[in-house]
Amino acid sequence: xxxxxxxxxxxxxxxxARTWEHLQRTAQTLFARYGYAPVYTPLxxxxxxxxxxIGEATDIVSKEMYTFQDxxxxxxxxxxxxxxxxxxxxxxxxxxxxxxxxxxYYAGPMFRYERPQKGRMRQFWQxxxxxxxxxxxxxxxxxxxxxxxxxxxLGLPRENMRLLINSMGDEACRPVYRDRVASFxxxxxxxxxxxxxxxxxxNPLRAFDCKNPQCSQIMSExxxxxxxxxxxxxxxxxxxxxxxxxxxxxxxxxxxxxxxxDYYTRTVFEVQxxxxxxxQNAIGGGGRYDRLMQEYGGPATPGLGFALGxxxxxxxxxxAGVIVPGPALAEVYVALVEPSLADAAFTLAQELRDAxxxxxxxxxxxxxxxxxxxxxxxGARVVAIVGPEEIAAGxxxxxxxxxxxxxxxxxxxxxxxxxxxxx
RNA sequence: GUGGGUGUAGCUCAGUUGGUUAGAGCGCCGGACUGUGGCUCCGGAGGCCGCGGGUUCAAGUCCCGUUACCCACCCCA
Numbered sequence: 001x002x003x004x005x006x007x008x009x010x011x012x013x014x015x016x017a018r019t020w021e022h023l024q025r026t027a028q029t030l031f032a033r034y035g036y037a038p039v040y041t042p043l044x045x046x047x048x049x050x051x052x053x054i055g056e057a058t059d060i061v062s063k064e065m066y067t068f069q070d071x072x073x074x075x076x077x078x079x080x081x082x083x084x085x086x087x088x089x090x091x092x093x094x095x096x097x098x099x100x101x102x103x104x105y106y107a108g109p110m111f112r113y114e115r116p117q118k119g120r121m122r123q124f125w126q127x128x129x130x131x132x133x134x135x136x137x138x139x140x141x142x143x144x145x146x147x148x149x150x151x152x153x154l155g156l157p158r159e160n161m162r163l164l165i166n167s168m169g170d171e172a173c174r175p176v177y178r179d180r181v182a183s184f185x186x187x188x189x190x191x192x193x194x195x196x197x198x199x200x201x202x203n204p205l206r207a208f209d210c211k212n213p214q215c216s217q218i219m220s221e222x223x224x225x226x227x228x229x230x231x232x233x234x235x236x237x238x239x240x241x242x243x244x245x246x247x248x249x250x251x252x253x254x255x256x257x258x259x260x261x262d263y264y265t266r267t268v269f270e271v272q273x274x275x276x277x278x279x280q281n282a283i284g285g286g287g288r289y290d291r292l293m294q295e296y297g298g299p300a301t302p303g304l305g306f307a308l309g310x311x312x313x314x315x316x317x318x319x320a321g322v323i324v325p326g327p328a329l330a331e332v333y334v335a336l337v338e339p340s341l342a343d344a345a346f347t348l349a350q351e352l353r354d355a356x357x358x359x360x361x362x363x364x365x366x367x368x369x370x371x372x373x374x375x376x377x378x379g380a381r382v383v384a385i386v387g388p389e390e391i392a393a394g395x396x397x398x399x400x401x402x403x404x405x406x407x408x409x410x411x412x413x414x415x416x417x418x419x420x421x422x423x
Numbered sequence: 424g425u426g427g428g429u430g431u432a433g434c435u436c437a438g439u440u441g442g443u444u445a446g447a448g449c450g451c452c453g454g455a456c457u458g459u460g461g462c463u464c465c466g467g468a469g470g471c472c473g474c475g476g477g478u479u480c481a482a483g484u485c486c487c488g489u490u491a492c493c494c495a496c497c498c499c500a
Binding site: 007058059064110115116117206280282309338367370371372374383388 | 454460
């Protein structure tokens with residue numbers, strides 16, 4: 001058989017998995033401090049959840065989804081992102097009925113059918129949070145601040161990161177602006193690439209994202225939504241910025257920041273780094289989506305959130321030289337001098353573990369020297385030596401690996417003595 | 424989907440104009456130190472040289488095909 005993980009997926013071996021869990025713990029603790037509660041939604045949904053939510057014209061929906069028919073003939077799609085599912089779940093369970101709000105976070109794998117490259121996988125992890133039912137701009141600021149604090153807590157230096165923000169307007173001002181950009185593209189169709197010309201009809205705002213230098217040159221002359229926001233949107237955006245300023249979170253206003261999902265309204269943001277991600281640069285992003293729940297047939301319910309990529313965050317951490325210290329794999333190592341003492345050593349190890357101490361021992365009859373090497377490798381601070389002399393006396397030798405001091409301890413006192421040595 | 428690069432020991436990689444039993448470093452196991460780690464030294468185990476075909480007296484090395492991975496385009500986490 002083919003003993004290889006499928007294209008675009010990766011096994012997380014212990015060294016990486018430990019850092020992974022560190023990210024999760026960091027997120028859980030931080031998000032809880034801001035009042036967010038965990039939510040788990042299915043890894044797959046009815047395809048419609050994504051086509052309607054994210055938008056037919058987006059890259060995600062038009063070419064990146066893992067869609068299949070199940071045995072009941074339903075069209076099912078592996079989730080390409082988290083927000084759509086969370087909003088669907090909130091609607092299904094009436095979490096935001098009668099003016100209630102919900103603050104939720106999630107973590108798990110997402111799936112997009114793409115050619116893998118650095119920082120881009122077919123299965124990748126995101127952790128994200130959503131604040132539903134609240135239109136106030138203070139929530140926008142809160143969500144952005146949580147995202148930045150997460151990177152702070154991981155030890156990613158701010159100077160290697162930048163926060164971009166923009167406002168996409170709402171149903172009052174965006175359609176007007178959108179038409180204006182579409183007209184602009186048509187007026188300059190000669191100079192713009194084929195793709196951008198197509199965008200005039202499908203999603204004109206995406207033309208701002210085009211990496212073709214000539215296109216971006218021309219698009220830099222295009223009208224900016226910032227100058228055409230309606231009064232409500234302008235006021236909302238101003239408050240968000242004021243609160244970010246007050247929190248000491250610096251940002252760059254980027255009028256060309258559009259983001260690839262159709263559901264965004266008003267505030268959008270993205271965190272970029274400049275090293276470690278290959279040709280990618282975004283490690284997290286999000287925005288407000290005040291019309292999404294309506295799109296699912298629910299009541300008008302505002303919401304916003306962010307998602308951040310685990311793999312990319314880890315790449316950025318690596319590039320920034322951030323080291324996550326792993327816990328010792330063993331606090332006490334039980335070493336046996338000769339194979340005949342295996343049972344005694346086994347019993348001792350078990351007693352120590354029952355006393356709450358992390359213990360490892362050799363099961364394969366290795367030399368004592370080899371056992372010490374192993375103890376060293378595992379980071380054990382104490383080695384309990386089970387030898388014939390000791391056992392005859394009902395004792396064990398405890399060696400403090402840092403000071404190299406050894407003492408004989410009677411079998412009954414080992415857990416207590418070990419604990420003292422471990423501090 | 425398109426393009427480029429790379430597949431040799433568990434890992435990182437050498438391998439000269441094709442030429443005998445394919446190497447190094449790290450890691451692993453053992454020993455020097457007959458009951459003891461992190462340093463040093465010595466020894467050892469471990470290799471369908473991605474796969475299939477071709478050229479040749481002879482292929483890890485050249486040619487063709489294929490596959491996997493990596494990187495890039497598009498776009499995003």
